[in-house]
């Protein structure tokens with residue numbers, strides 16, 4: 694028995710399949726991440742092809758079958774193509790960071806409305822803000838997404854012993870331990886973060902309005918790749934290197 698499903702979803706990624714088809718990974722509002730086979734959409738007359746662009750918000754209709762990992766897409770209609778983002782390569786590159794993150798980290802078919810709504814807020818933020826802060830927005834939302842993935846950095850006190858850490862110039866942040874550490878729990882994956890950077894990291898998790906200084910942004914970007922590699926199953930995001 695096949696169930697017809699109609700729901701909203703963001704296109705996270707598409708890959709060509711055979712001569713004229715695509716396999717697309719979609720973050721839906723109701724079923725979490727699903728894989729859909731869009732047959733024949735790369736033919737010139739396909740009506741669905743335009744709906745398959747990354748980070749489009751579409752209404753998709755597909756047939757869900759038991760014991761299948763990929764479902765046949767029956768129709769897709771664009772609800773929002775985030776046109777304002779597509780005018781600037783900087784915005785596009787930023788948008789793709791969270792798409793790649795969710796495509797690589799979300800388990801298949803586990804409803805995750807938090808991820809869906811964070812991606813929505815991210816793309817809306819990206820299109821409304823000045824292009825100069827595209828990188829800031831991408832890194833801030835990537836860090837916010839760590840919270841949903843259960844790997845939010847521990848920033849309140851020493852992640853190992855919970856001793857409070859004195860407010861001096863630099864703070865030791867252990868990539869392996871996933872948070873700030875006291876002298877006793879210093880290890881060889883420690884990076885030094887300045888106080889403003891720690892405050893910025895905290896504010897990313899507590900505030901909706903963001904202001905991040907460039908210095909803090911650089912310090913954050915420097916440890917992100919290693920942090921994701923350690924805490925998210927050797928995760929590597931190709932899109933991060935295009936971020937400016």
Ligand SMILES: [Zn+2]
Nearest residue numbers: 851854875878
């Ligand atoms: Zn400690």
